[in-house]
Amino acid sequence: MSEYVITINGSKKQVNIINEKEASIDGIVVDYGLESLNCSTYLLRINNIFYEISSEKIDDEKYSLLVKGKKITTIARTELQERATKLVEDAKASSNHHLDIKAPMPGMVLKINKNAGDEIVSGDSILILEAMKMENDIKAPSSGKIKEIYVSEGSAIEKGDKLFLIE
Amino acid sequence: MFKKVLIANRGEIAVRIIRSCRDLGITSAAIYSDADKSAQHTLLADESYYIGSSVSSESYLNKDKIIALAKNIGADAIHPGYGFFSENADFIEACEKAKINFIGPSSYSVKMMGNKTEARTLMAKYNVPIVPGTTKPLSSLKEGIKISNEIGYPVLLKAVAGGGGKGMKVIHSDDEFESAFETTKRVALKSFANDDVYLEKFISQPKHIEVQILGDKKGNYIHLFERECSIQRRHQKIIEEAPSSFVDEETREKITTEAINAAKACKYFNAGTIEFLMDKDKNFFFLEMNTRLQVEHPVTELITGVDLVNEQFSIALGNKLTIKQKDLKISGHALECRIYAEDASENFMPSVGKIFHYKQPSGPGVRLDSGFEEGSEITIHYDPLISKLVTWGTDRENAINRMKRALNEYQIAGVTTNIQFLELILKHRVFTDGSFDINFVENEFLSGDMKHSFENSDDKTDAAALISALLKSQSSHGIKRNKSFNSSKWQEQLYE
Numbered sequence: 202m203s204e205y206v207i208t209i210n211g212s213k214k215q216v217n218i219i220n221e222k223e224a225s226i227d228g229i230v231v232d233y234g235l236e237s238l239n240c241s242t243y244l245l246r247i248n249n250i251f252y253e254i255s256s257e258k259i260d261d262e263k264y265s266l267l268v269k270g271k272k273i274t275t276i277a278r279t280e281l282q283e284r285a286t287k288l289v290e291d292a293k294a295s296s297n298h299h300l301d302i303k304a305p306m307p308g309m310v311l312k313i314n315k316n317a318g319d320e321i322v323s324g325d326s327i328l329i330l331e332a333m334k335m336e337n338d339i340k341a342p343s344s345g346k347i348k349e350i351y352v353s354e355g356s357a358i359e360k361g362d363k364l365f366l367i368e
Numbered sequence: 369m370f371k372k373v374l375i376a377n378r379g380e381i382a383v384r385i386i387r388s389c390r391d392l393g394i395t396s397a398a399i400y401s402d403a404d405k406s407a408q409h410t411l412l413a414d415e416s417y418y419i420g421s422s423v424s425s426e427s428y429l430n431k432d433k434i435i436a437l438a439k440n441i442g443a444d445a446i447h448p449g450y451g452f453f454s455e456n457a458d459f460i461e462a463c464e465k466a467k468i469n470f471i472g473p474s475s476y477s478v479k480m481m482g483n484k485t486e487a488r489t490l491m492a493k494y495n496v497p498i499v500p501g502t503t504k505p506l507s508s509l510k511e512g513i514k515i516s517n518e519i520g521y522p523v524l525l526k527a528v529a530g531g532g533g534k535g536m537k538v539i540h541s542d543d544e545f546e547s548a549f550e551t552t553k554r555v556a557l558k559s560f561a562n563d564d565v566y567l568e569k570f571i572s573q574p575k576h577i578e579v580q581i582l583g584d585k586k587g588n589y590i591h592l593f594e595r596e597c598s599i600q601r602r603h604q605k606i607i608e609e610a611p612s613s614f615v616d617e618e619t620r621e622k623i624t625t626e627a628i629n630a631a632k633a634c635k636y637f638n639a640g641t642i643e644f645l646m647d648k649d650k651n652f653f654f655l656e657m658n659t660r661l662q663v664e665h666p667v668t669e670l671i672t673g674v675d676l677v678n679e680q681f682s683i684a685l686g687n688k689l690t691i692k693q694k695d696l697k698i699s700g701h702a703l704e705c706r707i708y709a710e711d712a713s714e715n716f717m718p719s720v721g722k723i724f725h726y727k728q729p730s731g732p733g734v735r736l737d738s739g740f741e742e743g744s745e746i747t748i749h750y751d752p753l754i755s756k757l758v759t760w761g762t763d764r765e766n767a768i769n770r771m772k773r774a775l776n777e778y779q780i781a782g783v784t785t786n787i788q789f790l791e792l793i794l795k796h797r798v799f800t801d802g803s804f805d806i807n808f809v810e811n812e813f814l815s816g817d818m819k820h821s822f823e824n825s826d827d828k829t830d831a832a833a834l835i836s837a838l839l840k841s842q843s844s845h846g847i848k849r850n851k852s853f854n855s856s857k858w859q860e861q862l863y864e
Contacts, residue, residue, distance in 0.1 A: 205837035209829055216837035224837070226830050235838055241724055241781075245835050252831040255725035255781035256839060264836050267725060267781035268828040271788065277836035279844070305717050307748050332748050333718040340715065360720075 206283040208276040300343060300367045304358045308332030313354055315365075319347050327365060328352070343367060370394050370445045370469065370681065374438045375413065377449030378428060380739035380755055381661070382409035385447050388677035389414075397443055399434065401427035403747045408739050417441065422749045428452050431459050435466050445469035445684060447677075451751075454660035455482055471684045473638040473659045480634040481657040484528050485566050487634075491654045494633040496626050499645065499653040501568035506549075512567060513545050519569045525549065527556035528564035535559060536603070538570055573805040574645040576600065577612055577652065579627035580668045582679055583637045584689045591624040592672050593698055595641075595664055598806045599793060601716065606786075606809065607793060608664035608704045610671050613764055613802035619650045630657055637683055639665070639676050645806075663706070663756065666737060670702035670760040701764040703771050705790045707738075707778070709752040712789035718752040719784040721745070729777035733760045733770040746783050754785065764802070768794060789813070 205216045217225040224233050234246040238253075245252045255267040259274075262282070266273045278286060311329040315321060322344045330337045348366040352358060372395040375385050382398060386409060389396035398413030403422035410416045417437055420427035427433075429452055438446055446468055448454040460475040472478075481487045489503040500519050505528050506512045516523045516539065525548055527535030535556045537548045549565070557563035580592040596612030597605045615623070627642040634657070641662050643655040665676045674691060682690065709719045726742040738755030746752060757774055761767030775791050796812060798804050 203837075203841050205840060207833040207836045209832060214830070214833040216833050218837055218841055224834055226833055231830075231834075233834060235835070243835060245831055245838075247827070247831055247834060250827065250831075252828065252835075253727070253779065254831065254835050255779070256835065257724070257781070258839070258843075261843075262840070264839060266832050266835065267779060268832050268835075270727075270776060270779040271828050272781075272784055273829065273832040275832050275836040277840040279840070305714065306720055333720075333750065333752050335718060335751075337717050338715055 204280040206278050206280060208278075209273060299348070300345075302327070302339070302342065302364045302367065304330065304360055304362045304364055305339075306330070306332050306337075307360050308337070308358060310352045310354055310356050310358060310364075311336060313350060313352075315347055315350070317347050317350050321345065321347060321367070330358075339364065341367060369685065372397055372415075372441065372443045373445045373447055373471070373681075374399065374434070374441070374443040375409070375447050375449065376428065376434050376453055377447070377451070378404055378407060378409055378739070378750065379753065380737045381449040381451075381663075383412055383739050384737050385449060385677055386413050388675065388681070391675070392678060392681060394681070397441055399428070399437065401749070403745070403749050406743070406745075408741055408744060415441070422747065424452070424749070431456075431462055435462050435468070438468050439466055443468065445471055445681075447471040447680070448660065450660050450663055455658070457482065469684050471638070471680050473636055473640065477634045477636045477638075478659045481659050482529070484526065484530070484656060485564075487656060488566075488654070490633050491630060494629055496630045496633070496654050497652060499568045499571060499655070502566045505564035505566055509546060509549050512549060512565075513542055515567050516542070516545065519567070522570040522572070524568045524570045525552045525565055526568060527552060527560060527562070528566055529560035529562040530556060534603075535565075571645050571647055571653065573807065574647050575612070575614055575804075576605075576643065576655075576806050577615060577623065577646045578641050578643040578658075578662075579624050580662075580665070580676070581627055581631045581636075581640050581642065582674075582676075582683065582689060582691070583631050583640065584683050585637045585686050586688055587632075587635075588689045589628045589631055590689060590691060590693045590696065591627055592668050592674060592676075592696060594620060594623060595667055597664060598804055599799070599809055600806050601809045601814070605664065606706055606708075607790065608667055609764070609767070610667040610702050611698050614646070614650075616650075619646075619652075623652055626652075626654070630654060634659075639680050639683075663753075664704050666735060666756060666758045667702040667704045670735065670758060671698050671700060672696055673699065700760055700762050701767040702758060702760045703764075703767045704756050704758045705771060705775065706756055706786075707754045707780075707790075708786045709746045709754050709783040710786055711784040712786050716786075718748075719746065720748055721783045723780060723782040725779060725781035727777070727779040728755075729757065729774035731770075731773070731777075733767070734758075734774045735760070736774075754780065754783075765800075768800065 203218045207214045215227050231247050236244045243254045257265040262276050264275045308330045311331040313328045315327050321341045325341045326338050328339050330339050345367045348368040350365045351363045374397045375382050386396040396413045398409050398416040399419040400410040401422045453459040455478050457475040457478045460470050463470040485503050488498050491498050522540045525537045537552050539548045552565050553563040576597045577594050579594050583589045594612050595610040597608040599607035630642045641658040644652040646652040710716045722745045728736050735758040740754050759767050759770040
C-alpha cells in the first residue's frame with residue numbers, strides 16, 4: 202500500500218493505492234483501472250466512469266493534466282515527501298523571503314512600471330511584456346519590496362528568464 | 369470561376385477558405401512561414417509555398433513577395449482572409465496593378481472606411497446615425513479637453529487608424545485626459561504607424577450589434593441580418609451570436625436599412641460588416657465598417673444557409689448577387705465561441721506550446737473551424753486563436769445547450785485554453801437571459817480572482833488526484849513497476 206498527498210489548486214487530497222484494483226481518495230474506496238494509450242495519454246476508470254487524461258510531467262512531483270478536457274495541475278508527493286516539504290516551507294516562512302519572478306512566455310519588455318527598491322503590494326503591475334501581438338501585464342504575486350529588476354525596457358526575453366526579485 | 373487562388377493568410381481562416389476553394393473546384397495555394405511548416409493550412413491546401421521567416425513582415429505581411437508569388441504560380445486571385453492584408457488599400461492597388469483579382473472590396477471602399485474620422489464624416493453625410501463626437505483628428509490636448517466638456521464626460525478617445533480594440537481609452541474627467549491622450553497616441557503610433565486620435569461620446573452599457581451585408585460590383589445589396597457580439601474582453605470579441613435576442617423586428621428593419629446605406633455610401637462590394645453600438649432604448653450608432661470577411665461570419669452562415677466565402681468569390685468574378693433579400697430568413701439561432709490559447713486565471717496570458725493531445729467535438733448542430741490539430745504548435749508569432757466553435761440550435765437555448773455539450777467534449781492538451789472560462793460565461797444568468805452589455809465580462813468575471821471561479825471539487829479533480837498518485841508510484845518504482853502497468857492484466861480489468 203502506498204500513500205500520497207496530491208495538492209490541487211492549494212487543497213490537498215489523500216490518495217491511497219491499495220492494490221492494482223483499488224484505491225481510496227480522501228478515505229473513499231474506489232475500484233479503478235488504468236490503461237496507457239500512448240506516452241502521454243491515459244484512460245483511467247474510477248468505478249463506472251472513464252476519464253481520458255493527457256499528462257505532461259513538469260518536474261519530479263508536478264503534473265499538468267487534461268482530464269476530460271479540463272486542465273488541472275497537481276503536485277504529487279508521498280506522505281513522507283509531503284511532511285518534509287512542510288518542514289522546509291515552515292522554516293522558509295520564518296526567515297526572510299525572496300521570490301524570483303520569471304517570464305511566463307517569451308516576448309519583449311515594453312515598459313517597466315516600478316523601480317528597484319519600490320514597495321509593492323500583491324497585484325501591482327510591475328512591467329508590461331509584449332508577446333503574440335498583445336500587451337501582457339506582469340503583476341506582483343506577493344507584497345514586499347523589489348530587490349532587483351533583471352531586465353530593461355526593450356529587451357527580448359525567453360520563457361523562464363528572471364524578470365525581477367521580490368523580497 | 370477562378371482557377372487558382374492564393375490564400376494570403378494562416379490559421380483557421382486559411383483552412384476555411386481552402387475548404388470553400390475545394391467546394392468550388394478552385395485550386396488552393398497556401399503560403400507558410402517557418403513557424404507554419406507543419407501547420408494545418410499548409411498541409412490541407414492543394415499547393416503550399418514557403419514565403420519567409422516567422423516574423424509577419426517577412427512573410428504574411430510581405431506585399432511584394434506575395435504578389436510576386438501569385439504571378440509566378442499563375443494564381444488569378446488572392447484571398448486575404450481577415451487581418452494581415454485584408455483591409456490594406458496599398459495591397460489591393462498592388463493586386464489591381466498586377467492584374468490579380470483581390471477577393472474583397474475596392475481600395476476606394478477600404479480607404480473610405482479605414483480612416484475612422486473620414487468614415488464618420490461620410491456616414492453623417494448619408495444620414496447614418498453616428499456617436500456624437502469629432503469627425504476630425506484632435507489637433508491638441510487643449511482641443512480634446514474642450515470638446516470633451518461640450519459633449520460631456522465620459523468620452524472615448526480612439527486611434528483614427530485603430531481596430532480590434534487597440535488604441536482606445538475611456539476618460540471620465542479633465543484630470544485623466546492628459547495621460548490618456550499620451551498613452552493612446554503612443555499605442556497608436558506603435559501599432560498603426562499613425563498617432564491621430566479622435567473623440568466620441570462614451571455610450572454607457574451598450575450592446576454591440578453588427579449587420580452582415582453583401583454587395584456586388586453592379587450596385588446590388590442585401591443584408592444577412594444582425595449578429596450580437598457584446599461578450600467581449602478588452603474589446604476583443606469572445607462569444608458571438610445570430611440573431612441578437614435584443615433586436616426586435618422593427619429595430620432589425622431599421623438597422624439593416626442603415627447598414628445597407630453605409631455600404632452604398634462607400635460604393636462597397638464584397639462581404640462586409642457594419643458595426644453599431646445599441647443603447648438600452650434600442651437607439652443605435654455607427655461604430656465602424658469592417659471591409660472584409662469577419663471572424664464571426666459562421667454564425668450568419670448557420671442561420672441563413674449562405675456560404676459567405678463562396679459569395680465573395682462570385683462577387684469578385686463580377687457576378688450579380690444570386691440571393692434575393694426576400695428569400696432570406698432567419699432560421700434558428702447560432703452561437704460562436706472563440707477558442708484561445710490563453711490562461712484566464714493568469715490575466716489571460718497567451719499560452720504557447722505544442723498541442724500533444726487534441727480531440728474535437730462533433731454531433732448535431734456543431735461546426736468547428738479550426739486551424740490546428742494534434743502535433744500543431746502555438747507560437748508567439750501570431751495571435752492565439754486556436755479555433756472557432758460554432759453551434760446551431762432551433763432556438764437560443766438549444767444553441768447554448770449544444771455549445772455547452774461541445775465545449776465539454778473539446779480536449780486540447782499542451783497549451784492552456786479559455787474553454788473553462790467560456791463555460792463559466794455560458795452558465796451565467798445574465799448570459800442566458802440575454803440582458804448583457806459589452807461590459808458584462810469585465811464586470812462579472814475580471815474583478816475577482818478567476819482561480820476561485822473554476823470549480824474545484826468535481827469528480828475530475830478526484831481523477832486527477834488518483835492518476836497523479838499512480839504516475840508518481842510508476843516513476844518511483846522504476847521500470848519493474850512500469851511493466852506491470854502495461855501487462856494484459858490491466859486491460860482485462862478495464863473491459864471486464
